[in-house]
Amino acid sequence: MSTSSNDVARPSMLTFDEFYLEYLRLHANRWCRIWHTLGPIVGLSCFLACLYYQVYWLIVLVPIPIYSCSWIGHWVARTKPAVFGRPWWSFRAYWKMTLDLKGAVTAKAGGHSGSRR
Numbered sequence: 001m002s003t004s005s006n007d008v009a010r011p012s013m014l015t016f017d018e019f020y021l022e023y024l025r026l027h028a029n030r031w032c033r034i035w036h037t038l039g040p041i042v043g044l045s046c047f048l049a050c051l052y053y054q055v056y057w058l059i060v061l062v063p064i065p066i067y068s069c070s071w072i073g074h075w076v077a078r079t080k081p082a083v084f085g086r087p088w089w090s091f092r093a094y095w096k097m098t099l100d101l102k103g104a105v106t107a108k109a110g111g112h113s114g115s116r117r
Contacts, residue, residue, distance in 0.1 A: 016089055023093040026079050035073025036098055039066040070094065 027033055043066035050058045074081050083090040 016092065019086060019089050020093050020096065023082050023090070024097065026082055027073075027077075027097060029073075029077035029079070032073040032077035032079065033097070035069045035076060036094065039069030040098055042066065042069060 027036065043062050046065055047059060047062045050056060050062070071081065081090070082093070
């Protein structure tokens with residue numbers, strides 16, 4: 001299988017669960033997942049800083065560091081983001097994967113570390 005975002009957008013995928021398994025395959029690289037996990041941490045920090053310093057108009061920019069970290073992860077892993085094929089499912093899968101803190105991502109992705117060799 002290739003690692004293009006078109007794999008995720010296949011019309012034969014009918015359910016979110018099928019989409020999510022493919023999404024996890026595209027995010028099997030450890031460093032890609034680390035960057036994806038770093039995004040919400042940076043975003044939350046920016047959000048809290050906006051509240052603390054009472055610069056509320058900057059809150060609209062909070063998604064920028066979140067998704068920038070994700071794109072860096074894909075650059076490191078040399079994969080394409082899945083957002084282009086199914087944007088809403090990609091958004092949902094991103095947060096589902098990010099909130100999965102028990103290491104189940106690797107198991108669901110077939111146990112591959114996704115390392116580059």
